[in-house]
Amino acid sequence: MPSRPVTLSHRASLTKDQPISWFMQQAVENPDLISLAAGLVDVESLPGDDIAKVAQAILSDPASAKAALQYGTTPGYAPLREKIVARLNELDHRSPGEAYLADDVVVTTGSQQLLYLLGELLLDPGDIVLVEAPSYFVFHGVLASLGVRALQIPMDDDGMIVDDLEDRLRQLERTGELPKVKMIYTVDYFQNPTGLTLSLPRRAQLVEVARRWSKHHRILILEDAAYRELRYEGGDLPSIMSFDESREQVLLAMTFSKPMAPGLKTGYGILPNGIAAALARFKGNHDFGSSNLNQHILDRLIANGAYDRHVANLQDVYRNKRDAMLHALKTEFPAVTGTTWTYPKGGLYVWWKAPEGMETGPNSPLMRECLKQGILYVPGEFAYVEDGPFPRNEARLSFGVEQPERIREGIERLAHAAREVGLPRIQMPRVAGCRG
Amino acid sequence: MPSRPVTLSHRASLTKDQPISWFMQQAVENPDLISLAAGLVDVESLPGDDIAKVAQAILSDPASAKAALQYGTTPGYAPLREKIVARLNELDHRSPGEAYLADDVVVTTGSQQLLYLLGELLLDPGDIVLVEAPSYFVFHGVLASLGVRALQIPMDDDGMIVDDLEDRLRQLERTGELPKVKMIYTVDYFQNPTGLTLSLPRRAQLVEVARRWSKHHRILILEDAAYRELRYEGGDLPSIMSFDESREQVLLAMTFSKPMAPGLKTGYGILPNGIAAALARFKGNHDFGSSNLNQHILDRLIANGAYDRHVANLQDVYRNKRDAMLHALKTEFPAVTGTTWTYPKGGLYVWWKAPEGMETGPNSPLMRECLKQGILYVPGEFAYVEDGPFPRNEARLSFGVEQPERIREGIERLAHAAREVGLPRIQMPRVAGCRG
Structure with missing residues (x-):
């Protein structure tokens, strides 16, 4: 036949x-x-030596070896998620009352998986995502695969021009397409591909614009901060997320690939309440949790100072x-x-x-x-x-x-x-x- | 607001x-x-000690440390894929002319990710997948998420009753639903949840039935062999895939989680030519490759005999x-x-x-x-x-x-x-x- x-x-x-x-x-x-x-x-x-040392420490102790080599949980190893938010609370100068919480963290197979999962969770075919011009091309492939349209907003030396973003939103409202706009995607630190950074005033402005234009539903900001820690001059800027007092407008994506080692293939998101849980359901279907051993390794690298x-x-x-x-x-x-x-x-x-x-x-x-x-x-x-x-x-x-x-x-x-x-x-x- | x-x-x-x-x-x-x-x-x-030993060997040598800690490739570490097919060629007694090829292997974040990727690649909402009764419930969740209907085929002590499968196909043809049938999913070794194994004669029969009923398009068999190596009595049975001379009807899913360590979160598929490449495109969007370090670890564990x-x-x-x-x-x-x-x-x-x-x-x-x-x-x-x-x-x-x-x-x-x-x-x- x-x-x-x-x-x-x-x-x-x-x-x-x-x-x-x-x-x-x-x-x-x-x-x-x-x-x-x-x-x-x-x-x-x-950092082969640093990683060898902590891998040895984890695996030579029966209790920690068992914990690291067994299945982990879908959202990720809890002590690592605690350390992730502790670091970020420090970077963003959060007071205890406004601290990010470990429950809002989902650990993923690199930040790429987070981007994919968020796309799958939040976007339907025909939806619109606003991105920078130029923008991170791998994410364009994800959006195309989801049947989602990317529209591009011009940049200048201060990153995405938020006034132009607002013009575009206004134009989309006129053409009746505003209800399709679900997300604004920005690589806001040392952008891939331009190296440009979204300036401090524009961070606050972006949150304000996204909130004000959430007329039909929430327009989320996906803040891809993969390069934040690779900073060679100038002061650190607070995340866009830190300007969002509601804690419901911004999805923050980060990774250990760039600042530590791609081979550990571990990224993470800090997500608005509710979205983290919904994302974990998707991740449950995808793989019910990224490599547990690698998460234990990263947890120790942060704890012993090797990461810093x-x-x-x-x-x-x-x-x-x-x-x-x-x-x-x-x-x-x-x-x-x-x-x-x-x-x-x-x-x-x-x-x-x-x-x-x-x-x-x-x-x-x-x-x-x-x-x-x-x-x-x-x-x-x-x-x-x-x-x-x-x-x-x-x-x-x-x-x-x-x-x-x-x-x-x-x-x-x-x-x-x-x-x-x-x-x-x-x-x-x-x-x-x-x-x- | x-x-x-x-x-x-x-x-x-x-x-x-x-x-x-x-x-x-x-x-x-x-x-x-x-x-x-x-x-x-x-x-x-x-096996904490075994893994500690190879991790140490990989990470203490600068060349291998660099290779393992950098990004890997989307389909997976080539030497590991070679070893995977070498093992499987031995298990299935393949002659050189009929050997499985490393190019047909995609390494995934556990076999769960492979199941998800295959679902996404091959299934549309409204499609039908035939599964055993009872069947692996986590996969049901994946199918539901994809909008796909699972229909169940009775089992006896020899696994899925292939005559009943054929009856069901005949019935679906009568109701005009045969074109929706895309896949037959079976956990064919020591099934989750029943522990039952598909008998030798039924393996050949299943391939024959799937091929014969591929009237509209190819009805693929997804063979989930996660438990194959955990065998406590009786001889090993050849995979369903080994009965498929065309090498186009069967998708084989396996994992290192059960026979080695879940914490390494590494599974793999051996796929018909063409499907492996299409799947790698999806995986490129998902994460462009599972943890490279863990793949290097597994490669060494197989090479030095620790795996066996x-x-x-x-x-x-x-x-x-x-x-x-x-x-x-x-x-x-x-x-x-x-x-x-x-x-x-x-x-x-x-x-x-x-x-x-x-x-x-x-x-x-x-x-x-x-x-x-x-x-x-x-x-x-x-x-x-x-x-x-x-x-x-x-x-x-x-x-x-x-x-x-x-x-x-x-x-x-x-x-x-x-x-x-x-x-x-x-x-x-x-x-x-x-x-x-």
Whole structure:
């Protein structure tokens, strides 16, 4: 009998390959490539010794070994959830009366799982989510898979322009689409992909606007603070959530992947009362709880101070890498070339703009030349959705993976490739042996 | 301004608390309770030392520490996937030409995540999945959340009665519902909840029936082999998948939680070509890969023989517990009481039937009396769906968690409770100090 085709679900028809997979393929096929594309973390600083020590301590004691190797609970290991809120109460300067509670925390398989679960819990096909322009492209894939439309709000150096957000809400009200708006998604610290941070005044404003425009139902703010702890200069800003006195408007997503180790694959959400419980029901169906051993490991790393020490170390490591990239950009792309880039005070990314007309897309002459030169970036267009015209001459440059010397080399190769495809050639004196 | 309600998704309205949560609550509130309810594993045998040793080896070597603590790939760590298929090729006696391939493996956050992802990938609201009667109740919750109907097929001592499955398919064809049938789900080794195993002839028959009834599209078999390696007597049976020469009809789900440690939260699927890639796209949205560190740990445990040694040890541990339960049941429930139970050759469960008319539900006199006596079981009705009448006098008894002495004590309490609510009181000579 001839075989019959498999019928996939409707959602499967909406679920595309993430554009980033193309880059992973490139990196695999060209091992000598300098990758300013991957959103991976610095490998040299991964805290193998710290983790080995606490794993040993947990597993060599029969009582703690049993607890860590048995099934955990769906929302996550309670002592870890306590420590998560304790840290966050400190970061956000919460008084005891306004403290976040461990019951509002759900631990997930990286913050990506939290984003997915929240999408599944809160969004239906045809709903609208407002995101930044540009925005975190992996989340666009999640929204598309859920049949949800993403609309993009312009940014400036202070992050999402909340006045523009309000204009857009007004416009959606006029077209009768306001009831479809369920969520505002922002990566508010050292954004992926731009490196920009939502300013203090805009944090308060965003909460106020979301509340005021919750005319039909609550418009939730999904605050993706994955990079908050990777801060290299300037003071820490309080979370958007801390401006929400009602404690019902903001969903806060964070992760241990960036500030500790991706291999532990542990993220978490601090959620309004009621939503945490509903989310745990979904998680019960998905996996009834993320890796229990990894949660016990993280609990000990926070308890013994290794986590704080590691974050402080990472800040030095990445600051150095960032400076290498910024210095190389300044050297290689003089102002007269018409290129510009952001100045991130944390995170892993610089957003680079080629001169008008020099496209950066996957099939652009620049990309082809870069692959020839052995340098990879993420085309900026991946970070936009089909919501009106968007720039085609931008790129995300990550300083996370490569070491400073290779970052400098990568930017030199990028400049070389750009000159090959039309960037003005400027004779500049090179500063010998300079360190970023 | 008064707060606005949150609008949850349609799927949220279908996503209920798992009935098992009621039991977890009971266990928390009554720490002295003997739990024959929980599907947890034996804690005394959890391999803390083995895991500590390989974790130490991985994390103390800079190269392997970096590899394990960085992001992994979405389908899972390639060497682990190689070892998974190597093991399975051996178990299923595959010749080189018919060997399963690592490319067909997706590693997931426990096998539960695999079940969820497969549901999401393959099923739409209104679809039908055929399951055993009784069946694994957590999967019923997943199906309900997806808006999918589960229909139940009777079992006998040889597992799902495939002739009855075919009758049901014929009936669905008559009512025009055959096009909605997408999947047949079976826990085919030492089933949760009955402990029964699908016999060898029925394995071949099931594949043949699924293929023959794939008239509109492929009707897939989801083979949940979570308990395969926990085998205490009799020979190993080849997987259903091994009878599928086309390699396109069967989805095989397995896990390291039961045979190794739930705390590592790692399961896996061996999937028909094409479905593995489509599933990885979904997993990319969910979490882009399960814990990488845990996959590296499992890879080493298989490589150094610890995994095989541990499985062999577990077989002794659980055989002893099973025998304790079976012996206590025989002692406490003489045949004249009208109670019966299954004889599992592996797994963690015995399926117990009280006399006709003695209900076992959460609000039944028996359950109330059991809670008073400090003994907990899972009401059998949780393992049925609303698909015609089903028995109300059954229970799942797990011998996984408690030690043999407590298992015996638990069965004594169950018998005491049963007598309190009407089980015939028989004077039986007790065998002093007998060991199961």
